[in-house]
Amino acid sequence: MAKRHKHPEYRAAERALVAELDLGDRALIPIRSLVECSLVRLFWEDWKRSDARDPKWIAAPGDHEEPELHRVDGWPEYGDGTVERKWSRRARLWMSWFSIDAWHVCDWFINAVSDGEPWLWNLDDAGYPEKLMKCGNLQRLVNEATKGLRQRNADLARQIVLGPTDEHFIHDLGAGHTLVQLCSRAALRKEGALMHHCIGQGGYEDLLDDPEVLLLSVRDPEGSPLATLDIRSGYIRQFCAIANAEPSAAIKDLVVGAADAFGWQDWRDRPDFRADEQDYGHEALVILRDLPPLRRRGGLGFIPPANTSS
Structure with a gap:
């Protein structure tokens, strides 16, 4: 170069x-x-x-x-x-x-x-x-x-043709929509191909055996993916529609019930959250806006060095 x-x-x-x-x-x-x-x-x-x-x-x-x-x-x-x-x-x-x-x-x-x-x-x-x-x-x-x-x-x-163990139903979202867990490399590849994002490109395969990680897909009544969720230890890390776009209001409303049922929380509310890390989580605020309790954080405020006063 x-x-x-x-x-x-x-x-x-x-x-x-x-x-x-x-x-x-x-x-x-x-x-x-x-x-x-x-x-x-x-x-x-x-x-x-x-x-x-x-x-x-x-x-x-x-x-x-x-x-x-x-x-x-x-x-x-x-x-x-x-x-x-x-x-x-x-x-x-x-x-x-x-x-x-x-x-x-x-x-x-x-x-x-x-x-x-x-x-x-x-x-x-x-x-x-x-x-x-x-x-x-x-x-x-x-x-x-x-x-x-x-x-x-x-x-x-x-x-990519999936078998019965590649995906697993986990929740009925209502109106014929479902939430399924992506359980195999093939399932990740197909999800990534249909949704035009990177979940199928190898970076997520090592997470398939991690019990603290859920890689999920929101499906319409025909089984086509509408959005993909990345949940880590009960915290919503990512939630994206096709090509990493923000999900529509209708899709967000579908997921609210699942967030309530499973007790998912905002990524930025993790005990080990660092203010200087990638600021995932605005999706969580959208999904969880009607679920108490929700700590609404401020914007991207500067945190001065530890040896200075703010």
Whole structure:
């Protein structure tokens, strides 16, 4: 691949975003160079444009009348570590706004490398895949990912035939909908192919034998998947519809009953939750909004270093 960006803060930005993607080495290592020349590049360019307007504060996307402002300069008054704080903060914010798109792109990369797609070897003069370098913004990259995954996943799903032990019914959601547990590698692969996300790409197989982990699928009356849930020790870690999109209100309402029946809780309410880890869990707030008790957390507030006062 080409030479790395020479800006002194670029590596810190790259490390921060890669950490927030939270893919795991098995998924990340084969695609890291692709992530660096696409998502990291766009992440960096987004923040350079933002810095040209205001290097200290940014308004959350979509806020108009009274935008929520976030401080993004790294709190230099706290001394050493300003650059790391700055880019860690920015990566967390960027992923809170664009995580669905970022993970969708990573799913595409994982599949492309696995299948040896020809575009991977069509490189520009700098050594990067031309298909990626032509994408000047995140939406164009997402569009390429959607096109790349659509036919591949449809073909794969048709090839996978499941047996009686691959999935297990666990709950009636009402109106003909059901909740099933994905119990085998084949079940994960088929779910991932139909839902266009990464559950079938190997990173979740090691969790199949973990009694504290439930990998679940919401099914319509015909048995087609509508959403996928990742439950760890009774906490909702992820809940996504097709292509990692947010589930519809109707699907969320279906899952509320299951959350009540099984006592699932918000991922961020775990006793060992760290404020600096990937902020999963807004899905849990949506599902659990009518179930007491629910501790509603604030936004992505900065937590100053331990040796300083807030």
